[in-house]
Amino acid sequence: MERKELAGIEQTAMVCTLLHESHAFFTGIVGISFLAFFSGFMLYRKLTSALSEKSEGEALFRAVVSVASDGILLVDAESLQILEANRGLEAMLGYGEGELTGKSLSSLTACDHDFHKGASPGESVESSSRAADRVFLTREGREIHTQTKTTRVRLKKREIVCLSVHDITERKQAEEALRTVTMELERRIAERTAELSEANARLTADIEEKIRVETALRKEESIRRMVFDAIPDMITVIDRNLRIIHSNWGGGYDYVPQEMRSGTPYCYDAFYPSQGGKCEPCHALEAFTTGKVVCREKLNPRIGHVEICAYPIFGDDGQVLMVVEHARNIDERKRLEEERLKFQKLESVGMLAGGIAHDFNNLLTGVLGNIYLSKTLAPKGGKLARRLEEAEKAAQRAASLTHQLLTFSRGGEPVRKTVSLEKLIRDTVSFGLRGSNVRCEISIPPDIWPVQVDCGQISQVIGNLIMNADQAMRDGGIVTVCAVNAIVGQKESPTLSPGRYVKVSVTDSGSGIPDSDLGRIFDPYFTTKSSGSGLGLSAAFSIIKKHGGVITVDSRLGEGSTFHFFLPAADGVAAEIEGEPAAPGRERGKILVMDDEEIIREISGEILAHLGYRAEFCTDGAEAIEKYKEARESGEPFDLILMDLTIPGGMGGKDAMKRILEIDPDAKGIVSSGYSSDPILARYDQYGFRGVMTKPYDMEEMERTLRRVMDEEKRG
Structure with missing residues (x-):
């Protein structure tokens, strides 16, 4: 029975070998080899199942195994002793016929293998066969790579391992060569790819840089173009x-x-x-x-x-x-050149007007002084006294005009004093509307707050507004002037500091101002009149601003206009003459008068004498200093010095007062000038003076100022 089983196995092996030789080539497809193995094992299964019935198959099996090119081994499962090997395996390993029988399988392999893992007894070969790649050693010790199929069978309580060995050394070598070639190709490809990647990276960087540069150039060109197009020229x-x-x-x-x-x-x-x-x-x-x-x-x-x-x-x-x-x-430049020429002409006219006003003020000082003295001699209430009063008013109006000329010519800081606006408004309106067919209605409450202003400049503002109202009502009408007390908060007017103000409004019923002109009416030289200079409202705006106030306008075309201006209210009361006039013949003090105009010295001397003062005279600052020193050394010093601010060709009041204060820090000085816009008059106390009087002198104001300064205590 054992021989029959071996014969069946040999037949199966032979069939497998024949099938393998007919289909397996070195360059064959792995799938075909696998199919051949699978078919052989299927045949092996059939043959095994027929061993018990067909003993004659043993001879056939041995014939197949002996001629198979693949190696066939029968090995004891426990001792791994080779029971039988076909000629194919002997030739494969370089052994002669029968030399492998009895050898240990371990001596033929390069390493330990799990040959004992085969089919378990009773299992079908198909389901339990194991295939693996194993390395065998030839007689010379050379390694051979094989693909081995292992199957375990039990014969009479003896386990036998059947191995089918297929030499795949050439395939392994080919695979190794292929792998080497592949690795070399991959290395070369990698190197080439790296070179290409590097070149591609450089190319990409170049392209990106080109794009960036082109974008920057386009942006720069766009900006240049926008700037180029934005140039107004x-x-x-x-x-x-x-x-x-x-x-x-x-x-x-x-x-x-x-x-x-x-x-x-x-x-x-x-x-x-x-x-x-x-x-x-x-x-x-x-x-x-x-x-x-x-x-x-x-x-x-x-x-x-x-x-x-x-x-x-x-x-x-x-x-x-x-x-x-x-x-x-260059239309605007042409216009500005015309404006500059106009301004230069106005500046020349202003300088001329200033000089005329200064000389005229000196003359008016003589006129008003003589009128004042004549009034003291004329019977009160008589016809002569009334004529003298009218002459005095006319001279005062002339003085107001010269004051406006000085303001126009030089501007300057206002020479403030605390007054009530009522008299100033009424006198200015009466003078401005003389000979006009326009009637004025004035509304001023008796409790109107006093203001600290330059009377000449505020009179100019009111006069300009009255003149504009008169010109706006060619066919006659009514102009209304109102003054009210006003408390201004932060919310009411952001352009004014919070506090107490006197608000003056001048309203006409004329043609009104177009909306297109409202924003420009206070601009210099802006006028809608063919004969206008465009300076009236501009001067009014400047004067009110210098007084710490603001001027605005409300107007509708065809409905008239209302101008409002705000002046800060004074903390004190309006100035009044204190006490009774000095009695003639009673000396009240010694005064040094410094003035280059003889008429001023003469009339000042007579007025001072009338007021009870003893006066001495000099023509310039150097002489005033000498006289003051001599009087002080003689024991009869001057109580007060009345000094003209400007002395042509000589030392004026400012420098002379500085020198006198060095001699006597308690010296009392009053500065006087026909240039009422001089900034020293507005800040006289900063130059050492105790008071200020503008020419032409207001006699009542002169007496009041002299008494106030004379009564002041010495400087501490």
């Missing part, structure tokens, strides 16, 4: 044929019509289409010819006065390649 580039090849068409002026903004138009067609040809003279052509910058002014019928400069651009050969033209509208 027009800049054009002209070639030798006088064609415009580049221009900032988006300039601030509409130099060129829309239809000319494409292509390359001739410059003369673009700027002067009505001429029908080249300009004569042509500044661009002259720049091409001479190579020099050419600038000219032209009157363009569409855009006004234009200044055009042509700048030649030279090439490497020194020839003019193109000309850059710069065109600028």
Whole structure:
């Protein structure tokens, strides 16, 4: 029975070998080899199952096994002793026929293998066969790579391992060679890929840099273009044929019509289409010819006065390649030049007016002084006294006019004193509307707060507003002047500091002011009158601002206008003459009068004598210093010095007072000037003076100031 089983196994092995030799080649497809193995094992299964029935198959099996090219081994499962090996395995390992029988399987392998893991007894071969790659050793010790199929069978309580060994050394070598070639190719590909990647990275970086540069250039060009187009002046580039090849068409002026903004138009067609040809003279052509910058002014019928400069651009050969033209509208510059000339004329007139006003004030001082003295001699209530009062009022109005001339000519800080506005308003309105068909209604409450103002300047403001109202009502009408007390908070007027104010409103029923002009009526030189200078409201605005107030206007076309101005209320009360006039003949003090005008010295001496003062006189500061020193050394010092601020060709009051205070720190000085706008008059105490009087003298104000300063205590 055992021989039959072996015969069956040999037949199966032979069949497997034949099948394998018919289908397995070195270059064959692995799938076909696997199919051959699978088919052989299927056949092996059938043959095994038939061993018990067909003993004659043993001979056939041995024949198949002996001729099989693959090795067939039968090994004891426990001892791994080779029971039988076919010729194919012996040839594969370099052994002679029968030399492998009895050897240990371990001596044929390069390492321990789990050959004992085969089919368990009773299991089908198909389901329990194990296939693996194993290394065998030849007689010479050379390694052979094989693919081995292992199956375990039990014969008479003996376990036998059947091995089918297929030499795959050449395939392994081919695979190794292929793997080596593949690795080399992969290495080369990797190197090439790295080179390509590096080159690609460089190319990508170059492309990105190019894109970045192009983007930056486009952005820069866009910005340059926007800046170029935003220039309010027009800049054009002209070639030798006088064609415009580049221009900032988006300039601030509409130099060129829309239809000319494409292509390359001739410059003369673009700027002067009505001429029908080249300009004569042509500044661009002259720049091409001479190579020099050419600038000219032209009157363009569409855009006004234009200044055009042509700048030649030279090439490497020194020839003019193109000309850059710069065109600028100079209408505003022309207007400013006219304004400057007008201002210079007004400044000259102002200087002349200031000089006239100064001299006129000196004359008025004499006139008013004599009127004052004449009033003291005339019977009270008589006709002569009334005439003298009218003459005094007229002279005072003349003094007000000279004060306005000085304000117009020089401006300056206001010389403030605390007064009630009622008398100032009534006198100014009465004078301003004399001979007019306009009637004025004045509304001022008796408890109106006093204000600290320059009477001459505020009179000028009121006079300008009354004059404007009178001119707005050519056919007559009513102008209303109201004054009220007002407390202004932060919310009521952000332009005024919170506090107490007197609000004065002047309302007319004239034609009103157009909305387009309301924002400009306080601008210098703005006027809608053909004969106006445009300085009245501008001067009013400046005066009120210097007084710490504000002036505004409400107007509707056809409904008239109302001007409001606010003046800060004073903390004290309006100045009044204190006490009774000095009795003639009673001396009240010794006064030094310094003035270069003889008429001033004479009338001042008479008035001072009338007021009870003893006066001495000098013509300039140097003489005043000497007289003051002599009087002080003699034991009969001056109680007060009345000093003219300006002495032509000599030392004036400011320098003289400084020197006198060095001699006597308790010296009392009053500064006087016909230039009422001089800043020293507004801040006289900062220069060492105790009081101020403007020419022409108001006699009551003069007496009040003299008494106040004389009664002051010495400086601590």
